Amino acid sequence: xxxxxxxxxxxxxxxxxxxxxxxxxxxxxxxxxxxxxxxxxxxxxxxxxxxxxxxxxxxxxxxxxxxxxxxxxxxxxxxxxxxxxxxxxxxxxxxxxxxxxxxxxxxxxxxx
Amino acid sequence: xxxxxxxxxxxxxxxxxxxxxxxxxxxxxxxxxxxxxxxxxxxxxxxxxxxxxxxxxxxxxxxxxxxxxxxxxxxxxxxxxxxxxxxxxxxxxxxxxxxxxxxxxxxxxxxxxx
Numbered sequence: 102x103x104x105x106x107x108x109x110x111x112x113x114x115x116x117x118x119x120x121x122x123x124x125x126x127x128x129x130x131x132x133x134x135x136x137x138x139x140x141x142x143x144x145x146x147x148x149x150x151x152x153x154x155x156x157x158x159x160x161x162x163x164x165x166x167x168x169x170x171x172x173x174x175x176x177x178x179x180x181x182x183x184x185x186x187x188x189x190x191x192x193x194x195x196x197x198x199x200x201x202x203x204x205x206x207x208x209x210x211x212x213x
Numbered sequence: 214x215x216x217x218x219x220x221x222x223x224x225x226x227x228x229x230x231x232x233x234x235x236x237x238x239x240x241x242x243x244x245x246x247x248x249x250x251x252x253x254x255x256x257x258x259x260x261x262x263x264x265x266x267x268x269x270x271x272x273x274x275x276x277x278x279x280x281x282x283x284x285x286x287x288x289x290x291x292x293x294x295x296x297x298x299x300x301x302x303x304x305x306x307x308x309x310x311x312x313x314x315x316x317x318x319x320x321x322x323x324x325x326x327x
Contacts, residue, residue, distance in 0.1 A: 141319070142319065143219075143302060143317050143318060143319035143320045144257070144302065144317045144320075146314055149314070159314070191256050191257070193256075197308075200245060200306070200308060201247060201259050201262065202259075202315055203258075203259070204249075204256030204257045204258065205256050206255065206256050207254075207255070207256050
C-alpha cells in the first residue's frame with residue numbers, strides 16, 4: 102500500500118459523536134486525499150491537501166473537516182457523526198498533481 | 214463537466230474469455246486516464262494508465278484502448294482468470310489544470326468464472 106497506513110481500520114460509533122480518522126504516509130508525497138466509498142457511488146472525494154496546512158473541499162465535504170500539520174499526516178474529522186456517514190474511507194497520496202494516486206487500506210466506519 | 218461514465222456496472226466472464234470495460238468522458242482537457250483494480254477489503258491499486266498521445270497501451274494481459282475523438286477509453290483483459298475477479302475503476306484528470314482531482318467512474322464488478 103505504498104507506505105500508507107490508516108487508523109483505525111474499523112470503528113463503530115454512535116450518532117452525534119466526533120470521530121477522527123488518521124492517514125499516515127512515509128513517501129513524503131505532497132498531495133493527500135480522503136475518499137469515501139459506497140455501493141453505487143464509487144469513490145467520492147471528501148477533502149484533499151496540496152501541502153502542509155493547505156486543504157480544499159471535494160465533492161462531498163459537508164459534515165467533514167480535515168487538518169494537515171505535517172507532511173506525513175492527514176486527519177479526517179466527522180464533527181458529529183451521522184448514520185449517512187457509515188462508509189469505507191480511503192486515504193490516497195500522490196507525488197504530482199492529478200497524477201497516479203496510491204491508496205491506503207481503508208477504514209470501515211459504522212455509525213449507529 | 215467533470216463526469217466519467219463507466220459501463221457495465223457488473224460483468225461475468227468465463228475463464229479464458231475477454232473482459233471489456235468502457236468509460237466515456239466529457240472534459241476535453243483530460244489528459245491522464247488511469248485504471249484501478251480493487252479486491253474486496255483492499256484499497257484500489259493502479260493497474261495501467263494512458264495519455265492521449267497514444268491510442269493503445271498494453272501491459273501483459275491488460276490493454277487500454279483510447280479514442281480521443283469519441284472521448285472514450287476502455288480496458289480489455291485478455292485470457293481472463295478467476296484471480297482477475299475484482300472491481301475496476303476508470304479515472305481521468307487534467308494534469309495541467311488547477312484542479313487536483315482524479316475523477317472516477319462508478320466502477321465495474323468483474324466476476325471470472327472458472
